[in-house]
Amino acid sequence: MRAVIINGSARGAKGVTAKLGQALAQGLLRGGAQVDTLYAADMDIAPCTACLSCMHLHPGRCAQRDDMDLVVSFLQQSDLVVWASPVYTDTVSAQLKVVMDRCVCGMQPFLFSDATGMTRHPMVWRMPSKVMLISTCSFPEPVVFAPMIATIRDMAENFGGRCIAEFCVPGSLAIQMEPAVLEPHLALIAQAGEEVAREGRVRPGTLAAIKRPPFSVDRFRELAGRYEDWCRKRQAKAAEKRAKQN
Ligand SMILES: Cc1cc2nc3c(=O)[nH]c(=O)nc-3n(C[C@H](O)[C@H](O)[C@H](O)COP(=O)(O)O)c2cc1C
Numbered sequence: 001m002r003a004v005i006i007n008g009s010a011r012g013a014k015g016v017t018a019k020l021g022q023a024l025a026q027g028l029l030r031g032g033a034q035v036d037t038l039y040a041a042d043m044d045i046a047p048c049t050a051c052l053s054c055m056h057l058h059p060g061r062c063a064q065r066d067d068m069d070l071v072v073s074f075l076q077q078s079d080l081v082v083w084a085s086p087v088y089t090d091t092v093s094a095q096l097k098v099v100m101d102r103c104v105c106g107m108q109p110f111l112f113s114d115a116t117g118m119t120r121h122p123m124v125w126r127m128p129s130k131v132m133l134i135s136t137c138s139f140p141e142p143v144v145f146a147p148m149i150a151t152i153r154d155m156a157e158n159f160g161g162r163c164i165a166e167f168c169v170p171g172s173l174a175i176q177m178e179p180a181v182l183e184p185h186l187a188l189i190a191q192a193g194e195e196v197a198r199e200g201r202v203r204p205g206t207l208a209a210i211k212r213p214p215f216s217v218d219r220f221r222e223l224a225g226r227y228e229d230w231c232r233k234r235q236a237k238a239a240e241k242r243a244k245q246n
Contacts, residue, residue, distance in 0.1 A: 001033040001197050004074040004128070008085040008096025012041040016136045016172040016182070021084045023186040024134060024167070027193020028080075036074055040095040043067035047098050054105035060124030062105035071099055072106070072125075080196065081128040081161075083152055086172070087137035091147045100155060103127065107159075114157070123160050130200070131156035133166040134189075138173040140220035142213060145170070165192065165202045167210050174215065174223035177230075181214045181223075 005025060009015040018039075025035045044067045053063040062068060075081060083100075085092040092100070107121040114120050133152040137144045145168040156163040167189055169175075175182050188210050192202045215223075 001028075001031075001080060001200075002078045003028050003033050003035045003080040003082060003197075004078040005035065005037040005082040005084055005134075006040065006071065006096065006099060007037060008040045008083070008093040008099065010041050010093060010095060012039040015086065016169075016175055017084050017086050017134065019182065019186065020134045020136060020167060020169060020189055021082065023189040024082060024132075024193040027190035027195075028197045029193075030190070031194035031197025033080075033193075033197035036078075038071060038074065040093075040099055043071070045071070045095075045098050045102065048101040048104060052109075055107065055109040059108060060106055062102060064102075068099070068102045071102075075103070075106075075127055076125050078128045080130040080132065082132045082134055084134040085148070087135060087144055087148060090144070091151060103159065118157070120158060120160070127159040127161055129161045130196075131161045131163045132196070133163065133168065135166070135168045136172040136175070137168075137170055140171040140174070140213060140215075140217050142168065142170050142211070164196070164200075165207060167192065169210075170213050171215060171220050173227055174220045177223045177226050185210060185214050 005021045007018055007021055009017040012018065021037060025037060028035045046064055046066055051063055054061055083096060085096040106123050106125050106127060108124055110122055111119055112122060133149065135145055135148055149166050153163045169185055188206060192206045192210060195202050195206060
């Protein structure tokens with residue numbers, strides 16, 4: 001199996017999303033998969049201009065030449081694409097959304113009805129048939145991920161694939177105060193990666209364990225309190241510096 005992880009965090013390899021992605025990559029590798037990770041924040045990828053040259057003039061090829069050419073070549077060669085994004089304003093980051101929109105260059109303008117009766121465009125080139133989502137968000141409530149999960153599931157189907165698992169770990173604000181709380185989840189996500197590489201799926205027990213948040217809402221509030229104290233001190237220091245400069 002060949003997999004590509006496309007990370008849309010503005011913090012790239014330094015974020016919590018990257019830690020989740022690295023754990024998954026380790027597990028996939030352990031299971032015998034070939035894995036590449038691309039960080040959208042480090043790439044030069046312009047938004048889709050909706051010129052539709054890809055659909056009407058040069059089937060399968062975007063009119064823009066930038067790092068999306070590299071992303072497309074990875075997508076064309078992979079069996080699994082892992083969309084990795086923090087929740088930004090209730091959904092995927094703008095960095096990742098740009099990549100997703102640009103994938104439209106793989107679609108033909110023609111229409112067909114799929115097995116469920118939904119209208120789709122046929123593809124010119126094959127997108128990975130297996131799709132996964134990795135995400136984190138500041139707040140502790142798993143419901144925060146609902147819009148992003150819906151987007152990734154629909155998008156997978158629109159591109160002729162299927163979302164086989166979502167690993168969404170809430171409470172990154174507290175995780176950053178005490179990174180050790182994430183360790184059990186990182187081990188579970190690595191295990192899930194190994195299962196995907198070996199069996200093409202995540203075992204239900206592993207998925208259920210990953211879905212349990214890493215701490216209770218009460219523990220989150222305790223750690224978040226420490227974060228708020230840290231923020232107050234930082235703001236006070238910055239205000240003091242400004243006052244001295246004036
Ligand atoms: C522009 C922006 C919007 C955000 N919107 C949300 C949000 O709607 N809900 C939430 O729980 N966290 C939100 N966050 C927090 C991020 O999801 C959180 O900081 C996450 O850890 C960032 O991922 P990273 O560590 O990989 O950078 C937002 C952060 C940014 C920068």
